[in-house]
Amino acid sequence: MAAIWVYAEVKDGQVGPPALELLTKARDLGDTVEAVALGSGASGAAGPLGEHGAARVFAGDDEVFDGHLAQPRVHALHELVKEHQPNMILFATTYESRDLAGRLQARTGSTLMSNANDVLGPDRAQTQIFGGTKVVDVQLEGPDPKLVLVRPKSFAAEPSGGQAEVVPVQAQIGDDLKTAKVVERHEEAAAGPQLGDAPVVIAGGRGLQDPKNFELLKELGGAIGKAAVGATRAVVDAGWVPYNMQIGQTGITVKPDVYIAIGISGATQHLVGMKESKRIIAINKDPDAPIFKVADLGVVGDALKIIPQLTEELRSSG
Amino acid sequence: MNVVAMAKYIPNPTGTPEIGDDFLLVREGVEGGLDPGDEPAVEAALELTEQSGGEVTVVSMGPASAMDAVRKALSLGCHKGVLVTDDALRGADAWVTATVLSTAIQLQEFDLVLAAVESTDGSTGTVPQTIAEILGVPALSFARKIELKDGGVRIERQTETGYEVVESGLPALMTVTAGATTPRYPTLKGIMQAKQKPVEQMSVADLGLSPDDVRPTQKVVGIEDAPVRKAGEVIEDDGSAAARIAEFLKEAKVV
Numbered sequence: 001m002a003a004i005w006v007y008a009e010v011k012d013g014q015v016g017p018p019a020l021e022l023l024t025k026a027r028d029l030g031d032t033v034e035a036v037a038l039g040s041g042a043s044g045a046a047g048p049l050g051e052h053g054a055a056r057v058f059a060g061d062d063e064v065f066d067g068h069l070a071q072p073r074v075h076a077l078h079e080l081v082k083e084h085q086p087n088m089i090l091f092a093t094t095y096e097s098r099d100l101a102g103r104l105q106a107r108t109g110s111t112l113m114s115n116a117n118d119v120l121g122p123d124r125a126q127t128q129i130f131g132g133t134k135v136v137d138v139q140l141e142g143p144d145p146k147l148v149l150v151r152p153k154s155f156a157a158e159p160s161g162g163q164a165e166v167v168p169v170q171a172q173i174g175d176d177l178k179t180a181k182v183v184e185r186h187e188e189a190a191a192g193p194q195l196g197d198a199p200v201v202i203a204g205g206r207g208l209q210d211p212k213n214f215e216l217l218k219e220l221g222g223a224i225g226k227a228a229v230g231a232t233r234a235v236v237d238a239g240w241v242p243y244n245m246q247i248g249q250t251g252i253t254v255k256p257d258v259y260i261a262i263g264i265s266g267a268t269q270h271l272v273g274m275k276e277s278k279r280i281i282a283i284n285k286d287p288d289a290p291i292f293k294v295a296d297l298g299v300v301g302d303a304l305k306i307i308p309q310l311t312e313e314l315r316s317s318g
Numbered sequence: 319m320n321v322v323a324m325a326k327y328i329p330n331p332t333g334t335p336e337i338g339d340d341f342l343l344v345r346e347g348v349e350g351g352l353d354p355g356d357e358p359a360v361e362a363a364l365e366l367t368e369q370s371g372g373e374v375t376v377v378s379m380g381p382a383s384a385m386d387a388v389r390k391a392l393s394l395g396c397h398k399g400v401l402v403t404d405d406a407l408r409g410a411d412a413w414v415t416a417t418v419l420s421t422a423i424q425l426q427e428f429d430l431v432l433a434a435v436e437s438t439d440g441s442t443g444t445v446p447q448t449i450a451e452i453l454g455v456p457a458l459s460f461a462r463k464i465e466l467k468d469g470g471v472r473i474e475r476q477t478e479t480g481y482e483v484v485e486s487g488l489p490a491l492m493t494v495t496a497g498a499t500t501p502r503y504p505t506l507k508g509i510m511q512a513k514q515k516p517v518e519q520m521s522v523a524d525l526g527l528s529p530d531d532v533r534p535t536q537k538v539v540g541i542e543d544a545p546v547r548k549a550g551e552v553i554e555d556d557g558s559a560a561a562r563i564a565e566f567l568k569e570a571k572v573v
Contacts, residue, residue: 069456069475069484070447093443095477099459102447105413111535112412114442128544130335135542142413142535149444180456180490182475184483200572224573237496239552243462243476250476251442258570260563275547279570281563287552294547297566301555309560314573317564 002030002087002122004143007077008049008057009096013041015048017196018092020157022150023052026090027160029122034058036080036089039065043166050164051211052157060169064178071177075168078107082144087122088146101147106196111140111148115249117154122146130276131268152196153276160182178267188242195245198228201256203241203247203274205232206286207263207303211240216307217262223314230254248273262303266291283307319429319466319488320372322403323363324446325391326353327384328439341538342409343439344404345381347448352387354386355434359494362464363432364502370466373397375426379418381408385517392512393504399517402424404532406522411534414449418532421525423453430471431491435460449458450491458492464499 008019015037026033035054037045042059058080064072069273077100081089089104091097093115100106105112118126123140125148169273195201202217202224213228213299221227230242230247247254248270261278264270266289275294276278282295283303292298301307329335329343336344352360363374376391376399378384388399400422407418407424423431431453436443450457463474470487476495481502504512522532553559567573 006370036344067459069486071456074451095460097448098443099457102444103451103457105444105446106416106451109413112444112448113536114412114444133544133546135544136341136538137540137542139537139539140535141537176454180458180484182482182488183485185477186482187478188480200567215549217538226572233496239497243495243497244479250436250443258567258572278565281566283559283563287554292552293549294554296550297548298552299555299559299563300552306555306559306563310563313560313564314567 001032002240003032003034003084004030004122005086005089006033006035006054007089007091007097007100008035008037009094010037010039010042010045010090012023013044014195015045017157018094018152020048020052020094021152021155021187022090023049023054024158025119025155027053030087034086036077038076043168044159046166050065050162051159053160053162054164055162056167057164058167058304061170064173066126067182068098068178068181069113069182070084070103072171072173073100074103074107075173076171077104079293080169081108085227086145088144088148090119091147091149092267093149101149102205105147108143108145110143110145110147112149113140114149119148119150128272131271139142147165151253153255158219186246193226193228194230195252195254198226199257200224200227200260201247201254201274201277202227202260202262203230203264204231204235204262205264206234208235208264209304213304215314216304220307220311223311230313232267233265259292261295262289262307266294319366319370320427321363321367321374321393322423322426322428323374323376324431325356325360325376325378325387326437327378327387328353328437331438337541341541343443350383350490352390353434353438355438355496358496358499359432359434360391360394361499361501362494365499365566366430366463366464366466375400375428376421377422377426379403379422381414388490388517389512390504392515392517392555394502395508398515400520401517402466402522402525404486404522406529406532409534410532411536412442412445412448414532415533416452417527418522418527419445420449420452421527422520423449429488433491433493435493435495444492446493453491455489455491456486457488458486459497461492462495462498464492464494471477474531503514509561530561557564
């Protein structure tokens with residue numbers, strides 16, 4: 001039977017939800033499920049990884065992994081792959097894991113599939129194309145380990161109640177792999193609930209006409225209470241709001257209870273990141289905007305008029 | 319410094335793509351051009367060489383029509399081009415693409431290789447990193463601000479929650495986010511000059527690669543329509559839309 005690995009990103013000694021989602025899926029795919037975590041506090045992250053199905057966690061706590069871009073981590077991961085020969089490694093589609101998986105492929109010569117939404121077996125995965133309108137079934141060929149980058153939130157994380165054995169990873173990293181140094185770290189997180197977790201997401205696009213109109217969305221978010229504000233790629237590229245607010249193919253995938261799309265036409269690149277939302281409300285001037293094809297409630301009208309009215313309505317009734 | 323800018327020819331992003339019986343994208347008779355996502359990287363390459371001297375070589379892989387993408391980059395000011403085109407590359411996956419492009423790049427003199435974060439049509443987003451590993455250089459990914467510093471580069475690297483400042487020596491590869499630079503438009507003079515600039519067209523054999531080297535590692539075995547989300551109620555705002563939305567939010571129990 002197959003050995004499935006999950007690469008678990010560690011930040012400040014914590015593992016994020018994507019690794020736990022992937023471990024939950026990995027339990028269906030193989031009889032050996034193990035995780036690799038590289039970075040300060042990796043050993044300490046073994047608890048949740050074990051609870052979600054990892055029998056062993058290969059943990060490298062060395063700070064060399066935090067202080068550099070992907071090369072030291074790729075080297076350590078490749079050494080582990082050579083020694084233990086897993087059949088498949090699952091990564092989450094994140095900046096760190098894209099760098100890691102891309103480089104690892106050059107060393108293993110094995111296949112690497114991006115943007116998977118489902119993994120059907122140790123050599124089979126699915127992705128969606130054309131804005132999620134087509135499901136593509138892909139056979140993974142060539143040498144092991146098959147490498148698959150899976151979009152976050154493709155699976156629900158469910159604990160299985162296990163405990164992981166921690167296997168320390170000794171890092172022997174040459175100076176030639178330490179040339180790209182991380183010299184500063186900055187957080188630009190917004191106040192309030194995070195986009196990925198908020199039960200209500202309010203997203204703005206080009207139709208808002210001016211960056212300052214994002215204030216209207218924040219005010220609406222305040223009136224709703226448990227809402228986060230996001231944006232389309234077009235307005236992020238235009239510099240209206242920071243990149244960490246971007247929802248879509250590039251950017252964050254959200255699945256809130258209610259998604260409110262304001263001045264968003266519904267480009268495929270955006271739909272991929274939000275069409276699994278439970279309920280979708282769209283406000284747009286253009287009655288032919290593709291966003292109306294996925295909306296449960298579509299409003300053809302001027303968002304700049306409607307949003308302040310809605311904020312007022314919620315404040316007075318709340 | 320000498321810079322290689324990677325450029326991809328893609329079908330017109332506003333068109334309606336079609337899949338053929340072989341599960342490959344239909345490319346015949348489809349308009350295309352330089353991936354707009356490549357333009358910030360091309361612009362960065364031009365600005366860096368304008369600051370420090372040196373040349374920009376555009377490297378591309380694609381059908382013969384991909385020459386349009388190479389010429390577009392040349393019209394913006396890149397100095398020369400390499401286009402790898404070969405029937406054997408139809409249906410190339412990420413591994414084959416990285417193998418071919420890294421081999422072509424190794425034939426160039428470079429201090430820096432610049433690429434988009436991902437292509438607009440495929441969105442794979444791992445090919446530059448694989449190329450960096452083959453070349454044995456760091457991949458300064460997701461750069462949103464770029465400057466030359468002490469014979470190396472210093473970038474702001476986008477992260478999920480903010481950004482990092484990364485410093486690296488050269489040679490290196492860098493992926494450039496949209497917004498990192500403001501791409502210029504081609505001038506008439508640039509378009510005329512582009513026709514005279516040297517472009518080397520190469521096959522897989524010219525690169526010294528064998529058919530085995532370019533065999534895809536992924537096979538599409540089926541394509542189905544995704545479950546369609548049903549469109550709901552669409553109303554025209556007559557002044558009552560805000561009240562209707564408020565009611566919808568209450569029904570959803572989020573207010």
